Amino acid sequence: MYDGCRQRVWAYVVSRAGRQVADEVVNETFTVAWRRLDDVPEPPLPWLLVVARNILRDSIRAEARRASFAAEVMSWAQPAEADIAEEVSERSALLKALATLPEDDRELLILAAWQGLTPAQAAVVVGCSPLTLRVRLHRARRRLELAASACPPAEEAAPAHRVSTRARIAVGKEAR
Incomplete structure (x- = not known):
């Protein structure tokens, strides 16, 4: 169980609270x-x-968690060097857009896209029904698309439909 799940639990904790507390929480x-x-x-x-979510809630104040996560996402989205492909700048814009979303939206998107959980599994994590989770996830994806279209890549202003396509791929819509 440890070998099979440790990395994914660690990634989840990093996405919620940053690397500073990840090892301890895991x-x-x-x-x-x-x-x-x-x-x-x-x-x-x-x-x-x-369990990891409950440990975080009990051990870290909510404001400290949000500040740490925002700093981590912004560090991932640092401007790319001039010779890096266009995808890097689109990824940067998407990560910046993700950082602007409310914490609950970020958590849903991360569980669905980065952790690869099904709606039923993600619903267990956040403590709601699978149907409620699907609605909340749909709304979070829409908000991410809007935020991504407001944060075009740094080098050029990409058309909104192009960023929206990247946003849909990034949040797991291709798995539908």
Whole structure:
């Protein structure tokens, strides 16, 4: 379980709170899993993400979490060197757009696209029904598309439909 899920739990924690606390939260998450081994369902990833989420909520003030995450995303979106392909600038614009979204929207998009969770699994993590999650995810994707069209790549102002296509791909719509 540890070998199969550690990286994804770590990535989830980094996306929520930054690298500064990720190792500590992941260690504590797997300590809880070890203590409650009989309670861990199959597949364990959604359960582990719930544990990690609860640890974050209990151990870090919400404002510190938001500030750390925004700083991390902005560090990923630093301007690319002139010889880097156009995709890098589009990725940068998309990450900047993601940083402008509310924390709940970012979490849904990250669970769906970067963590690869199904709506049912993501619903377990955030504590809502799968139907409610699908609606919230749809709205978060729309807000990301709007934010991405407002943040064109640095080198050139890309047409809104082009950034929206990248945004849809980035948040997992191609899996539909």
